Amino acid sequence: MPPPPPLLPRLSPSPHPLRANGAPPSPGRTRSPALLTVVRAKAKDEASFTDRILDYIEVGFLVFQLVILALILKRARIKALVKDKRSTEEAFGTYVECMVGDMEDKSFTKKALKGVRAVISPADDGFFSELIDLKGVEHIILLSQLVVYRSSGGLQAIMNSKLKKLAERDEEVVLASGIPSTIIRTGSLQSTPGGEKGFDFTKGVAAKGRISKEDAATICVEALDGIPRKTFMFEVANGDEKVADWKAWFAEQIKGGEEIQ
Numbered sequence: 001m002p003p004p005p006p007l008l009p010r011l012s013p014s015p016h017p018l019r020a021n022g023a024p025p026s027p028g029r030t031r032s033p034a035l036l037t038v039v040r041a042k043a044k045d046e047a048s049f050t051d052r053i054l055d056y057i058e059v060g061f062l063v064f065q066l067v068i069l070a071l072i073l074k075r076a077r078i079k080a081l082v083k084d085k086r087s088t089e090e091a092f093g094t095y096v097e098c099m100v101g102d103m104e105d106k107s108f109t110k111k112a113l114k115g116v117r118a119v120i121s122p123a124d125d126g127f128f129s130e131l132i133d134l135k136g137v138e139h140i141i142l143l144s145q146l147v148v149y150r151s152s153g154g155l156q157a158i159m160n161s162k163l164k165k166l167a168e169r170d171e172e173v174v175l176a177s178g179i180p181s182t183i184i185r186t187g188s189l190q191s192t193p194g195g196e197k198g199f200d201f202t203k204g205v206a207a208k209g210r211i212s213k214e215d216a217a218t219i220c221v222e223a224l225d226g227i228p229r230k231t232f233m234f235e236v237a238n239g240d241e242k243v244a245d246w247k248a249w250f251a252e253q254i255k256g257g258e259e260i261q
Contacts, residue, residue, distance in 0.1 A: 209237025
């Protein structure tokens with residue numbers, strides 16, 4: 001099978017967007033779906049971290065869907081916390097193990113996070129607002145709009161006041177968790193095609209800048225390969241800087257002392 005395309009496929013109106021956009025065929029056609037969670041991953045000592053990872057994803061509407069697509073293209077095993085299990089299964093089939101429940105329920109949390117090594121929370125502010133037992137998780141990736149909320153003024157500031165508090169709480173909990181974390185503070189998220197522009201990582205750019213949701217989703221997934229010692233936080237918007245190798249980019253930034261100590 002040829003390697004998957006480097007860019008995320010566009011979402012289509014088809015109930016099976018992956019099949020409609022050139023992604024690999026449904027695993028149910030070649031393997032027993034009942035054995036999917038057992039046979040898809042390589043042996044632990046043969047696979048990279050990304051190949052072996054079992055990601056736990058909190059819903060973030062379109063960004064959530066784009067993160068799912070990017071993870072599938074990386075051959076990752078995926079668990080997703082969803083509000084509508086049926087529609088998610090119709091869209092992604094057996095590529096995704098859907099979970100529906102209350103994360104404040106300790107028994108559900110234990111079940112949902114069993115085997116999970118990384119948590120991606122893409123733009124659904126408030127996921128970490130309540131304390132969650134993340135035992136066993138090795139990496140948290142948080143897509144944060146906090147800078148956008150803080151920089152808004154007038155009526156927009158009033159409308160964003162609750163979201164700002166939730167985003168602040170999310171970051172506080174992640175920072176206090178003691179788990180290696182990547183906090184991606186983006187500019188305003190836009191429903192525009194990704195992969196067409198470069199990036200701007202200048203400090204303060206998130207306050208006024210904008211970024212494609214597709215590009216933001218790509219960064220979330222690429223961050224899986226760059227695990228910091230403690231916490232790595234950065235701002236990003238679309239700009240002129242091209243990133244040809246995200247793994248190398250994350251390694252360079254983390255090595256360069258951009259972590260929060």
